[in-house]
Amino acid sequence: MSASKDKDTTLVPTVREVQQKFAEILSHGEDITWDLLTANQEEVLKRKLSLFKGNCNWFYRIWNQRKYTNGQSLTSLFFVLIVDNVSNPQLAEESRSWHLYPVFRCRRCVDKSGQASGIDCCMAYVTQNSSYGNWNEFLLLSDFREGLMVTPYRGVYKLIDGQVELKSYPITEQPRPGFLPKIKDCFITPESLSIASKTPVIRKKSENAVFQLVPEFCAGERMLSLLLNPDSVQKSCDLIDLSDSLVLFTQTFNNFRLAKSMLEEANCLNILVNQERSVFDKISEEAVRINGKVDLIRSSNGVPLKSELDILLQPIQKKRKPKKLPETPKEPIDVLENSPEINTVKVKGEDIDLAVYGKTLRDHIVSLESFELLITSMAEHLEPEIFKLILQLTQTFVENTREEMSQLLKYYFSTESVLYQIICSIRKHYPSWNFNEIKEQSSEILRRLRYYFASSDPNSRSEFLKKCEKCTGYYDLYNKY
Incomplete structure (x- = not known):
């Protein structure tokens, strides 16, 4: 040879x-x-x-x-x-x-x-x-x-x-x-x-x-x-x-x-x-805190590509279809490559310090790239008061509800998934992106968010489990599937 x-x-x-x-x-x-x-x-x-x-x-x-x-x-x-x-x-x-x-x-x-x-x-x-x-x-x-x-x-x-x-x-x-x-x-x-x-x-x-x-x-x-x-x-x-x-x-x-x-x-x-x-280290640390034995489950934050986010963040006027933005092959890389982490965001000329939204919000970011993509897209399309309100809602959920949901669902879900689902909820129910309407419905947005995560539970209820004939475990057939 x-x-x-x-x-x-x-x-x-x-x-x-x-x-x-x-x-x-x-x-x-x-x-x-x-x-x-x-x-x-x-x-x-x-x-x-x-x-x-x-x-x-x-x-x-x-x-x-x-x-x-x-x-x-x-x-x-x-x-x-x-x-x-x-x-x-x-x-x-x-x-x-x-x-x-x-x-x-x-x-x-x-x-x-x-x-x-x-x-x-x-x-x-x-x-x-x-x-x-x-x-x-x-x-x-x-x-x-x-x-x-x-x-x-x-x-x-x-x-x-x-x-x-x-x-x-x-x-x-x-x-x-x-x-x-x-x-x-x-x-x-x-x-x-x-x-x-x-x-x-x-x-x-x-x-x-x-x-x-x-x-x-x-x-x-x-x-x-x-x-x-x-x-x-x-x-x-x-x-x-x-x-x-x-x-x-x-x-x-x-x-x-x-x-x-x-x-x-x-x-x-x-x-x-x-x-x-x-x-997986983050997920493992969370699993240790959850009562009982659990699998390590890695969820998807669902954050799409920037071209899809751009459309999602457009206000929809009554009886008028949203303007379809020109598609691009991929996000411009220079949006994210200048620094390892975004600390301050300029929204329509106003500097907004992300640190004011708490350490818990930042500690539970899994994909920093997805989080920064959400932040930079929001800054590009939203007014400062709406931008800050959405981050306040994210902070409220992460600090007050996330722990409860982790104990219920037995898996780790991230800050960026919370932020993205809030954006999706506003787009669906308040498509004009009116600040006063969103603020008045803040409690309803958080309620819907809680329901969304509760409905994503992959674990079967113990009372519905049947003994498997082929192994030592139990199984359940999802009755709505």
């Missing part, structure tokens, strides 16, 4: 190295973690799934699992790697030739309290082609290619003394009746990642002046190439490409600052790992 080929081979991580990187991004020690999407946040999941090749039924298979989680979606991403022509687990973990498949683990069974799952509880597993009701079905019936599968036990990434815990399982091809079409085997390989990383990002200009990505390769392959091959001189993603792709790991649309930092630093994986660890 030539020296150049040897050099190329060293850039391909082993199976264990790949799973170690995923575990560092997706796990929190030995805890079981979940990503929460409420019933009206399906767009976040669709964005995640669009990063991979696969059929459109993938979304519906995952979204259907909400029937076990009170109408909300609780999932966790993990990856399966298949190695061909190897039967020894150690050799499989050391292999640099693999086929990678994304899988979504969905919560099904819980303990008697209805608030925590266990490693041996039934969970649903959804691949690009099928769904499985528990781990044994997943192992016996999965439609991956033949080979030795290396993956975390039951799809739960655990870091023990900093090292990912992995298990190996032989996968045999499943016979299919002759009248059924052959399932398309969608996977990612080192070769496909290499091609994606070396192919320039191509954009075209459409009639409405929006630049769109030509899908020569799925964005997931470009992003994973960057994460799994950090020593490669090729930059597989540009800023827009990477910021779009990071929703797969971050649970938020607004990742421009994170993407910019990753592209500027030599070890981009560490940037992402540190970001995700800080989020």
Whole structure:
């Protein structure tokens, strides 16, 4: 083998190295973690799934699992790697030739309290082609290619003394009746990642002046190439490409600052790992204060891109449709990159000090980028008195109601999610953005906000739980689904 080929081979991580990187991004020690999407946040999941090749039924298979989680979606991403022509687990973990498949683990069974799952509880597993009701079905019936599968036990990434815990399982091809079409085997390989990383990002200009990505390769392959091959001189993603792709790991649309930092630093994986660890550390600290055993649940703040916020913050005059602002490909990065944190905001010539709205409001910001995007968009569109009133409402809820809701819902929700939902409520019920009307209805806005969060509870009530016949846990079918 030539020296150049040897050099190329060293850039391909082993199976264990790949799973170690995923575990560092997706796990929190030995805890079981979940990503929460409420019933009206399906767009976040669709964005995640669009990063991979696969059929459109993938979304519906995952979204259907909400029937076990009170109408909300609780999932966790993990990856399966298949190695061909190897039967020894150690050799499989050391292999640099693999086929990678994304899988979504969905919560099904819980303990008697209805608030925590266990490693041996039934969970649903959804691949690009099928769904499985528990781990044994997943192992016996999965439609991956033949080979030795290396993956975390039951799809739960655990870091023990900093090292990912992995298990190996032989996968045999499943016979299919002759009248059924052959399932398309969608996977990612080192070769496909290499091609994606070396192919320039191509954009075209459409009639409405929006630049769109030509899908020569799925964005997931470009992003994973960057994460799994950090020593490669090729930059597989540009800023827009990477910021779009990071929703797969971050649970938020607004990742421009994170993407910019990753592209500027030599070890981009560490940037992402540190970001995700800080989020789960906050969630873990909150979970310790909540009575009883609970899972670590990371919610989505729902904050959209700036172009959507601009429309949301426009006053609507009676009998007149809102003016549709021209679309832009992405937010201007310089709005957020000048300083690590906004302290003072100029609204129509008036300087407003954010510190006056309390330490609690600032302490519970999870995505600083989403929070600053909300603040800067509000400053651009709203009058100073409305701007300050909305922050006062946010402060009131965070200081007076948030703790109660955390105890009720058993998950962490952020300041930026509160702020965004207040904006959505005003837009829906008081679309003229009249200051006097909003002020008079402040109590009603806070009441609606409390109801919104209360209705997003993913935990089943203990009196409705039924004993599972296949595991030690309990489950409930959401009766309104």
